[in-house]
Amino acid sequence: MKISKEKFGQSVDALSSDYRLIAPVSEAGGVNYKAVKSFSDVKQDYLNSKLPPKSLFFPQHEKLISYVKNGKDVTVKNELKVEKTILFGVRPCDAKGLLLLDKVFKNDQYQDPYYYERRNNTVVIGMACKTIAPTCFCSSMGLSPASSEGADIFLIDLGDSYDLEIITEKGKALLGDLGLSELTAQEQALVDAVKSAQTTSQVDVSTITEKLDKMFDNPYWENLQEKCLGCNTCSFSCPTCHCFDISEEVCQNSGSRVRTWDACMAPLFTLHGSGHNPRSTQKARWRQRMMHKFNYFVHNNGDIACVGCGRCIRSCPVNMDMRQIIDGVNKAELVVE
Amino acid sequence: MVKNSYIPFKAKILAKYQQTELDWTYRLECQIQPIAGQFMEVSLPGVGECPISISDFGDGYIEMTIRRVGQVTGGIDKLVPGDYLFLRGPYGKGFPLESFYNKHLIIAAGGTGLAPVKSVINYFYARPELLQRCDILTGFKTPNDVLFKHDLDKWAQTFRVEVTVDKLDESGNLEVIANSCSRRTGLITALIPDVEIPSLEDVRVIIVGPPVMMKFTAQEFLCRGLAKENIWVSFERKMSCGLGKCGHCKIDETYVCLEGPVFNFAQAQTLLD
Numbered sequence: 001m002k003i004s005k006e007k008f009g010q011s012v013d014a015l016s017s018d019y020r021l022i023a024p025v026s027e028a029g030g031v032n033y034k035a036v037k038s039f040s041d042v043k044q045d046y047l048n049s050k051l052p053p054k055s056l057f058f059p060q061h062e063k064l065i066s067y068v069k070n071g072k073d074v075t076v077k078n079e080l081k082v083e084k085t086i087l088f089g090v091r092p093c094d095a096k097g098l099l100l101l102d103k104v105f106k107n108d109q110y111q112d113p114y115y116y117e118r119r120n121n122t123v124v125i126g127m128a129c130k131t132i133a134p135t136c137f138c139s140s141m142g143l144s145p146a147s148s149e150g151a152d153i154f155l156i157d158l159g160d161s162y163d164l165e166i167i168t169e170k171g172k173a174l175l176g177d178l179g180l181s182e183l184t185a186q187e188q189a190l191v192d193a194v195k196s197a198q199t200t201s202q203v204d205v206s207t208i209t210e211k212l213d214k215m216f217d218n219p220y221w222e223n224l225q226e227k228c229l230g231c232n233t234c235s236f237s238c239p240t241c242h243c244f245d246i247s248e249e250v251c252q253n254s255g256s257r258v259r260t261w262d263a264c265m266a267p268l269f270t271l272h273g274s275g276h277n278p279r280s281t282q283k284a285r286w287r288q289r290m291m292h293k294f295n296y297f298v299h300n301n302g303d304i305a306c307v308g309c310g311r312c313i314r315s316c317p318v319n320m321d322m323r324q325i326i327d328g329v330n331k332a333e334l335v336v337e
Numbered sequence: 338m339v340k341n342s343y344i345p346f347k348a349k350i351l352a353k354y355q356q357t358e359l360d361w362t363y364r365l366e367c368q369i370q371p372i373a374g375q376f377m378e379v380s381l382p383g384v385g386e387c388p389i390s391i392s393d394f395g396d397g398y399i400e401m402t403i404r405r406v407g408q409v410t411g412g413i414d415k416l417v418p419g420d421y422l423f424l425r426g427p428y429g430k431g432f433p434l435e436s437f438y439n440k441h442l443i444i445a446a447g448g449t450g451l452a453p454v455k456s457v458i459n460y461f462y463a464r465p466e467l468l469q470r471c472d473i474l475t476g477f478k479t480p481n482d483v484l485f486k487h488d489l490d491k492w493a494q495t496f497r498v499e500v501t502v503d504k505l506d507e508s509g510n511l512e513v514i515a516n517s518c519s520r521r522t523g524l525i526t527a528l529i530p531d532v533e534i535p536s537l538e539d540v541r542v543i544i545v546g547p548p549v550m551m552k553f554t555a556q557e558f559l560c561r562g563l564a565k566e567n568i569w570v571s572f573e574r575k576m577s578c579g580l581g582k583c584g585h586c587k588i589d590e591t592y593v594c595l596e597g598p599v600f601n602f603a604q605a606q607t608l609l610d
Contacts, residue, residue: 064343067382072420074382078344104582111339112582216609243584246343246577250383257343257386262583270585270610272575273387273407276548278588279610288587288610296590 001180002187004161009039011175012086019123022056023088024049033087042088044157047133048309052094052239053087054101057118060236064114064246066256079256082117086174089127093138093309095150097239098124103301104242114259123174126151126167128194135310137323139198140205143307146195156194158183163191203326205294205304211329212295216287220332224325225286227318228265234312234320235263240293240305243269264288290325342580345380345423351398352418356484360449361414362392362402365422371399372431373456374571374599378579379403380423384412388576390453390598391427402452402484428579429598432457432543432569438467440541443532445474445554447525447546451484453571453598454545462492469539471496472532476525476550479506499528525550529557537562544602545571555602568602 012021016038023042025034030050036042063079090098098119105115129136129145138144148154152171156163164180166172183191215221235241245262249255262269265286270279279285297305306322313321348365355361371377371391379401380386387409393400405414413422434457442461446454461468473492477483479502492498499519525546534540540563544554551570558568574586574593581592588608591597600608 065345069383074347074421074423076344076347076382076423078341080338080341110580110582113339113341113343116339242582244577245583245585246386248383248385255383257380257382262585264584270575272573273410274547274573278548278574284610291589292587296587299590 001164002158002161002183003164003178003180005044006160007178008162008164009042011178012039012088015086015174019084019086021086021088022053033089039088046089047131048091048094048129048311050311051237052097052309052311053090054094054097054239054242056085056087056122057098057115058101058105058242058244061258061260062114063256064259067254069253069255080114080117082121085118085122086125087122088125090124090151091127091129091309092143092145092147092149092151093136093141093307094239095124095126096138096141096143096147096307097150097309099150100240100297100301100303100305100307101242103303123152123170124150125171126154128154128156129197130157130194132197132199133310133314134201135313136199136308137201137203137310138308140201140203141304141306141308144195145197145199156191158187158190161187163187199308201310201323203323204330205306205326208294208326208329209298209304211332211334212291214334215329215332216291218332218335220328221283221287224328225282228282228286228320229318230265230267230282230285231317232263232265233315233317234322235265235289236261237311237315239307239309239311240297264292290329294326294329342425343578345378345386345425347421348399348424350416350418350420350422353416356402356486357482359406360402360404360484362400363413363416363422364398364400365424366397367394367399367424368397369399369427370394371427373434373460374431374453375427375429376453376576376579376594376598377401377424377426378428378576379409379413380425381409381412382423385409386423386577388428388579388594390571392452392455393459394456402449402455404449426579428576429594430596432571432599434460437461437541439469439539441469441471441534441536441539442541442543443472443474443558444543445476445525445529445546445558446544447476447550447554448478448482449484450546450550450571451475454543455485455488457543458488458492458496462495465495469536473498474501474525474528474532475499476501476503476528476546478503481506501525501528524553526553526557529554529561532561534561540567542568543570544568548573555606565603565606566601570600570602570605572598572600572605572608574598 031046105112152168293305352364392402576586576594577583581595586593
């Protein structure tokens with residue numbers, strides 16, 4: 001069903017007293033998700049954001065608690081603040097990324113208070129990809145440029161209008177009755193074309209979890225990491241990476257305990273206070289990264305923790321390419337004991 | 338609103354006892370009922386937070402033995418009774434005390450590794466009839482690094498307690514160590530071949546200490562014919578959140594803070610970085 005962009009924008013703007021609108025905007029260095037005042041400020045033609053929208057739920061840096069010291073007396077305060085949010089224009093890879101983060105922070109066993117509240121108070125409006133980057137490989141990860149998994153409402157851009165699909169009750173409740181119209185035959189053909197598109201770049205992950213079960217001691221890891229700088233860019237730009245550190249920020253008598261993204265590619269990640277570092281080589285750290293995404297996460301949560309967004313490939317300063325590394329795992333010879 | 342596990346509670350320092358130049362035991366006013374071997378996230382607002390194992394507990398208090406090694410422990414070192422620490426926890430799995438009932442328990446602890454097993458020893462010291470016998474083997478760097486001297490002395494009244502030090506310090510004497518224990522120099526691994534084992538099937542072993550010590554101590558016990566399943570170890574990892582989320586303590590798909598820090602050796606030996 002179809003809705004004009006103008007009418008859709010009016011519906012979203014009409015909610016602005018209750019919801020903040022977060023959407024892709026152009027800024028120096030690329031497109032990113034930011035708060036916008038009006039739907040007219042939203043960037044419509046974008047490949048994907050430079051960073052995934054995970055930071056809206058799991059910020060790069062956030063206060064957990066704050067405190068004020070008065071002599072030896074300390075008052076501790078919870079710092080959780082949540083705003084109702086419409087998150088517009090999420091690509092299929094990133095919407096799936098949020099579902100994977102839910103497996104960590106919002107599930108029956110555990111609810112992270114900060115992530116959980118933000119996620120519950122956000123409606124995700126997904127957007128199909130009409131342009132596919134050469135580094136995209138979501139089709140290999142069980143997705144496609146038009147998969148609506150993880151979105152509450154899903155849109156396909158038709159120029160002056162959107163093809164709109166309500167996916168969840170949450171999405172239905174947000175916009176109410178929009179007065180949608182039927183697609184023309186030409187528009188239907190465009191929707192069909194977007195829905196049948198696949199990424200040109202593909203990798204095979206059909207057996208990677210089982211293969212990695214047998215590869216902990218494989219010589220494949222020996223040379224893999226040689227050019228890695230351990231800069232963490234791959235983790236920080238990943239929609240599913242979720243490791244963090246807890247530290248303090250202090251200014252005179254007040255301060256806060258903050259949670260900051262951390263990543264397994266850095267030597268400090270596992271360093272103990274005693275000086276002992278159980279994962280002391282970049283080889284072990286790369287193995288950890290691959291194992292976590294394609295093996296451990298599968299064992300713990302039933303899914304591969306990669307959505308094929310290709311950000312790690314685009315952002316790596318030394319051109320390490322996840323697709324080649326996956327391919328390398330597939331081709332690695334198993335060591336017979 | 339879901340429960341916020343990150344908000345710590347205040348615990349008053351009731352007493353502070355010096356163990357060595359760097360280690361102090363803090364008794365904290367606290368109503369939690371931990372299991373021996375569990376740990377707490379201990380913090381000082383403005384300094385930081387770190388995981389510390391519970392070395393003992395009783396009605397209305399817990400004890401933690403803390404070595405001054407970094408920022409947080411350095412800050413804690415400056416506190417005096419009446420001051421407060423901030424805590425959250427207890428976290429992790431402790432020692433399965435019931436699986437040691439009616440067994441021959443051997444505890445091998447290296448350095449501060451004695452802290453997380455202290456409450457295990459005290460539990461059985463108060464109920465010696467629950468064990469067939471108990472050997473406590475401890476290893477420290479020098480006589481000045483020996484922890485819980487009075488407790489070692491006390492335990493030696495009921496159990497066999499051996500203390501070994503890697504080397505003597507300038508004073509060159511072992512007398513500073515509790516005098517009812519058997520004392521010598523050398524590595525803790527050297528004590529294991531001499532442990533009298535009347536019935537191999539009844540032996541249960543706890544090993545806690547630095548990673549290298551645990552590795553070689555476990556090997557010695559395996560050489561004595563012990564089954565892996567009858568050995569328990571406790572891991573030390575950087576556990577920032579204690580909730581199985583931050584990723585720092587993760588070894589393969591195992592979060593040490595959730596599934597450990599106490600592990601059966603059959604599982605522990607498969608945990609590789």
